[in-house]
Amino acid sequence: MLKTADPILFDLIGKEEHRQETEIELIASENYASLDxxxxxxxxxxxxxxxxxxxxxxxxxxxxxxxxxxxxxxxxxxxxxxxxxxxxxxxxxxxxxxxxxxxxxxxxxxxxxxxxxxxxxxxxxxxxxxxxxxxxxxxxxxxxxxxxxxxxxxxxxxxxxxxxxxxxxxxxxxxxxxxxxxxxxxxxxxxxxxxxxxxxxxxxxxxxxxxxxxxxxxxxxxxxxxxxxxxxxxxxxxxxxxxxxxxxxxxxxxxxxxxxxxxxxxxxxxxLQPEFKIYARQVVDNARVLASELMNHWFKISSNWTDNHLMLVDVFGSFWVTWKEAEKALEMVWLSTNKNMIPYDTRKALDPSGIRIWTPRATTRWMKEAEMKVIARIFSDAVRNKDDEVKLASLKQEVLEMCGRFPIYK
Ligand SMILES: Cc1ncc(COP(=O)(O)O)c(C=O)c1O
The missing domain is CATH 3.40.640.10 (Type I PLP-dependent aspartate aminotransferase-like (Major domain))
Incomplete structure (x- = not known):
């Protein structure tokens, strides 16, 4: 009904739906509620x-x-x-x-x-x-x-x-x-x-x-x-x-x-369903794989580990790339992230050294350990090649293809 009553708004909601479907959201705090x-x-x-x-x-x-x-x-x-x-x-x-x-x-x-x-x-x-x-x-x-x-x-x-x-x-x-x-x-x-x-x-x-x-x-x-x-x-x-x-x-x-x-x-x-237990376990397993893989790609992770679902990546301390440069490069390959201070950050709150990422949203799409390894590699390649538009375009294709295999709302 909204399509006829308010086509402008309907169109904008449709575009946001498409964005959510085609990006891997690593922003801590965001998730997908079920259709119910x-x-x-x-x-x-x-x-x-x-x-x-x-x-x-x-x-x-x-x-x-x-x-x-x-x-x-x-x-x-x-x-x-x-x-x-x-x-x-x-x-x-x-x-x-x-x-x-x-x-x-x-x-x-x-x-x-x-x-x-x-x-x-x-x-x-x-x-x-x-x-x-x-x-x-x-x-x-x-x-x-x-x-x-x-x-x-x-x-x-x-x-x-x-x-x-x-x-x-x-x-x-x-x-x-x-x-x-x-x-x-x-x-x-x-x-x-x-x-x-x-x-x-x-x-x-x-x-x-x-x-x-x-x-x-x-x-x-x-x-x-x-x-x-x-x-x-x-x-x-x-x-x-x-x-x-x-x-x-x-x-x-x-x-x-x-x-x-x-x-x-x-x-x-x-x-309360048994499936939620599997989901919660997978969220943490995914976070651990993502953290270790990022460390394998030479990124510094706060406390070198995660017990839960999130991690702080010190992009500035790892590669002298500011959060702004990293966020922009990651956005170009359709990985959404957000800036965050790392403990005892030498930079300011609005221009910190870190990026906070988490796995619950990707896990709701049932991405698992194998996908976390790919995400870590794409994250690393994007940050290190932040000025290489050709490389970023090919990484974006990989993200798009992966999102296609894990639809949010089937
Ligand atoms: C630990 C904690 N408490 C409270 C809040 C506030 O929640 P809201 O944004 O819904 O006001 C947040 C939100 O990010 C949070 O992380």
């Missing part, structure tokens, strides 16, 4: 106002909406084993804001991983609400190993007695020591919050350890490794239900997007 998830997301549920929670809404006509939201809550509980789940957060940053508001007062101290070492804006950056409203004590990585320095976390916590400690990241490729985070939080009576936005799918798929039993509160976006619609959820111990529910609504949000909550329910069901 997309169908629920654009359903008539978006016509309904349903402020507050199942069984206690401000508007009438909630018989089915309540059941849908409850279904999403029950499925999330089944996946993560949380006592309380709030499925209303519209996105990751509002979910984190709700947690800060539920547990803290402005000016309280919070310990979080520094953004330039792999943390997220909402873990305490001065340009974000978190850094504006709270006193942030950033912790860092060991300069030798590029691993989180847990002794430093312990020392900073003991010295500063923060009200909350955040464990989580946007650009870190190694496991987190949930048990040690818990011990440190207990020692100083701090709330332990995990932001598992990046690794939630790997936890749901049983590849990484679930932090829910160790933490007071856990947030996650639903659109990264989980392949769900854009949004987020908050999980916590039962005793925090009232505080979190009130912080989400009415403090941070109004009307929950029930169409997206329904899409979350569909995707939670997908994550």
């Amino acid at each position: 998830v997309l169908e629920a997301a654009w359903s008539i549920l978006s016509n309904k106002y349903s402020e507050w929670y199942p069984g206690k809404r401000y508007y009438a006509g909630q018989e089915f909406i309540d059941q849908i939201e409850q279904l999403a809550i029950d499925r999330a509980k089944e996946i993560f084993g949380a006592e309380y789940v709030n499925v209303q957060p519209l996105s990751g940053s509002p979910a984190n804001l709700a947690v800060y508001l539920a547990f803290l007062k402005p000016g309280d101290k919070v310990l979080g991983l520094s953004l330039d070492q792999g943390g997220h804006l909402s873990h305490g950056h001065p340009l974000n609400f978190s850094g504006l409203l709270y006193e942030i004590i950033p912790y860092t990585l060991d300069p030798e190993t590029s691993l989180i320095d847990m002794d430093e976390v312990d020392r900073l916590a003991t010295e500063n007695k923060p009200k909350m400690i955040i464990a989580g990241f946007s650009a870190y490729s190694r496991d987190l020591d949930w048990k040690r985070f818990r011990q440190i939080a207990d020692k100083v009576w701090a709330i332990l919050m995990a932001d598992i936005s990046h690794i939630a799918g790997l936890i749901a798929g049983g590849v990484l350890e679930n932090p829910v039993p160790y933490c007071d509160v856990v947030t996650t976006t639903t659109h990264k490794t989980l392949r769900w619609p854009r949004g987020a959820i908050i999980m916590s111990k039962a005793e925090y239900e009232k505080d979190i529910a009130r912080a989400v609504f009415p403090w941070v949000q109004g009307w929950p997007h029930e169409n997206l909550i329904a899409a979350k329910a569909v995707a939670f069901k997908e994550a």
Whole structure:
């Protein structure tokens, strides 16, 4: 219908669909939601106002909406084993804001991983609400190993007695020591919050350890490794239900997007299927092959390994190629990537040394180890031959051919 009603927009959506089909997306955070998830997301549920929670809404006509939201809550509980789940957060940053508001007062101290070492804006950056409203004590990585320095976390916590400690990241490729985070939080009576936005799918798929039993509160976006619609959820111990529910609504949000909550329910069901475990395992296997192959091509990878789905490639430190030159060359061969600081980067945040790449999106197309080897070789050839248009054109043909063999939506 859109084709006739709004041909300009229809054409643009079609072009974007073609771009997604013909490029290999290595941008960390992006994934493909299934057609079932997309169908629920654009359903008539978006016509309904349903402020507050199942069984206690401000508007009438909630018989089915309540059941849908409850279904999403029950499925999330089944996946993560949380006592309380709030499925209303519209996105990751509002979910984190709700947690800060539920547990803290402005000016309280919070310990979080520094953004330039792999943390997220909402873990305490001065340009974000978190850094504006709270006193942030950033912790860092060991300069030798590029691993989180847990002794430093312990020392900073003991010295500063923060009200909350955040464990989580946007650009870190190694496991987190949930048990040690818990011990440190207990020692100083701090709330332990995990932001598992990046690794939630790997936890749901049983590849990484679930932090829910160790933490007071856990947030996650639903659109990264989980392949769900854009949004987020908050999980916590039962005793925090009232505080979190009130912080989400009415403090941070109004009307929950029930169409997206329904899409979350569909995707939670997908994550409960045995096939999702295979997917999660493949994501990590692919990342390990991609990282080792890139190192074989003489690229420096932060911490020399990945335990999860992503890696930071130091393109400047490896070949004196800036991220901008690398991104442009990779774009010309239809590999999408994004710039990122590497730990202790000597360059600036907007002009860093690194590129962050991940495997979940290519793995959703069921690309496997063999394809990762080809991607590593194309990545390397493109960066090293960034000014050779003929070479780049032939690499692009290889990418196109590979995408043709792995369609997104069959
Ligand atoms: C760890 C982490 N937390 C929170 C967010 C924020 O999510 P959103 O972009 O949905 O607000 C992100 C997004 O990239 C993230 O990586």
